[in-house]
Amino acid sequence: xxxxxxxxxxxxxVQIISENTATKGVITIGxxxxxxxxxxxFGKCSVFDTKLxxxxxxxxxxxxxxxxxxxxxxxxxxxVKAIQNSFLSSSNSALIRCIDHxxxxx
Numbered sequence: 001x002x003x004x005x006x007x008x009x010x011x012x013x014v015q016i017i018s019e020n021t022a023t024k025g026v027i028t029i030g031x032x033x034x035x036x037x038x039x040x041x042f043g044k045c046s047v048f049d050t051k052l053x054x055x056x057x058x059x060x061x062x063x064x065x066x067x068x069x070x071x072x073x074x075x076x077x078x079x080v081k082a083i084q085n086s087f088l089s090s091s092n093s094a095l096i097r098c099i100d101h102x103x104x105x106x
Contacts, residue, residue, distance in 0.1 A: 004068040005030060010054040011075070021045045023054035027062055036061065051079045052095045059102050 010025040024039040040057055042050060055072060062070065074080060086096045 006067045007071045008058040009073045019044050021050040025058045051076045
């Protein structure tokens with residue numbers, strides 16, 4: 001990965017007993033320098049939406065930084081496909097539309 005890219009590594013978490021969800025992520029430059037970590041608690045929320053929130057929160061934190069691109073790492077193929085498909089057609093998910101329209105400076 002080029003040095004001028006930002007890497008967003010996400011990990012949505014679900015607590016089975018309470019059904020509460022939380023997110024956490026790490027933002028690095030390239031694969032080396034850690035810029036920051038973050039986490040949020042969402043209460044009762046679907047795993048799919050938690051993973052979308054995780055990506056949105058990470059992108060929102062880096063939107064004012066200068067870089068050539070963002071590499072998003074997530075463990076959900078379903079979330080990746082939903083975001084990719086939203087570029088081809090309008091999504092029914094307000095959260096996916098927010099991710100698509102987040103003003104990034106990359």
